[in-house]
Amino acid sequence: MSSIKVWDLPTRFFHWLLVLSFVGAFLTAESERNRDLHVLLGYTVLGLIVFRLLWGFIGSRYARFSNFVCTPKVVVLYLCQLIKNQAPHSVGHNPAGGVVIVLLLLFGIASSLSGWAVYEDIGADSFTEWHELISNAMLALVCIHVAGVVVSSYLQGENLIAAMITGKKLGDVNQAITSNVASLAWLVLVMVIGLWLWAWPAAKDLNWLLHMIVWWQ
Amino acid sequence: MKQLAIGFLSLIAIAQSLRAEQPQDIILSHALQAKQDNADFLGFDSHRGEQFFKSQHNGGDWSCASCHTDNPTVAGLHTVTKKEIEPMAPSVNPARFTNTSKVEKWFKRNCKDVLSRECTAQEKGDVITYLMSLNR
Numbered sequence: 001m002s003s004i005k006v007w008d009l010p011t012r013f014f015h016w017l018l019v020l021s022f023v024g025a026f027l028t029a030e031s032e033r034n035r036d037l038h039v040l041l042g043y044t045v046l047g048l049i050v051f052r053l054l055w056g057f058i059g060s061r062y063a064r065f066s067n068f069v070c071t072p073k074v075v076v077l078y079l080c081q082l083i084k085n086q087a088p089h090s091v092g093h094n095p096a097g098g099v100v101i102v103l104l105l106l107f108g109i110a111s112s113l114s115g116w117a118v119y120e121d122i123g124a125d126s127f128t129e130w131h132e133l134i135s136n137a138m139l140a141l142v143c144i145h146v147a148g149v150v151v152s153s154y155l156q157g158e159n160l161i162a163a164m165i166t167g168k169k170l171g172d173v174n175q176a177i178t179s180n181v182a183s184l185a186w187l188v189l190v191m192v193i194g195l196w197l198w199a200w201p202a203a204k205d206l207n208w209l210l211h212m213i214v215w216w217q
Numbered sequence: 218m219k220q221l222a223i224g225f226l227s228l229i230a231i232a233q234s235l236r237a238e239q240p241q242d243i244i245l246s247h248a249l250q251a252k253q254d255n256a257d258f259l260g261f262d263s264h265r266g267e268q269f270f271k272s273q274h275n276g277g278d279w280s281c282a283s284c285h286t287d288n289p290t291v292a293g294l295h296t297v298t299k300k301e302i303e304p305m306a307p308s309v310n311p312a313r314f315t316n317t318s319k320v321e322k323w324f325k326r327n328c329k330d331v332l333s334r335e336c337t338a339q340e341k342g343d344v345i346t347y348l349m350s351l352n353r
Contacts (some may be wrong), residue, residue, distance in 0.1 A: 022297065032284070032330050035298050
């Protein structure tokens, strides 16, 4: 096995933009002073996940749902193998990780839509508690996701966090994706930053982020 | 049959009235808490509540009135999002102070923004007493 390209650039940009937006939304949830920023980050979460759902059907090999959504039987079998430390190596997401990712996407949509209902005063405050419950459940899913990544990294002897930055994982040369789809990734990034600048003048302070990402690429 | 239906409906109405909280109930529970916090508790005062509502605290730049305006019988305006906030006075907005958990949730959230701490039962009781004293 050698180091091959597995995660295309749109998938990686989506991942880290979602991390930033979700963590930011959590940090701005407690005060009315940050309400506008919180709502903006919630819209960003929704937009990003809508993109990811589309990308799950038309994206490159390992970004597609068909690559990592497995039947319950396969997932249970994988977990049993994992306990015995006999889990097979997955080039993309492993079956258990796939479950958490689908849940994260669903809870992300539920969280942002319920938050939107709260903000627009739909349903006379009845969505407030749902919004908090769903968002806390999503935080729990994030913790499970991170724990899974750390455990798998250890068991596989492969840094999976670095893989989501570089896009590279271990696999056979013929398993590599053929295109990084970089132009679409930059379009996504420009759209997200454009939304922030348009919706929230203070977002100009986030220009450093743009420089950082350009430097990273 | 008709009598049965009327009896059934009045049972529901009684159950509803037992369940729905009134601002007085919420004031009472704050009075019990205030008495527990301070043995010298002398009751709530609408003037003190009004003063509290309209002033800034602990060097902060917001008061309650920053969003709810100096006149709680009219709609307020969120100073950050510019969204309308329904009036706080129960005389014009009877839905106010009818749900303890909602009241406590918003006191907790908003007191942190205005005072950088949670409000005491005395302060909350004074403010509700003030809002209750306002006529349309």
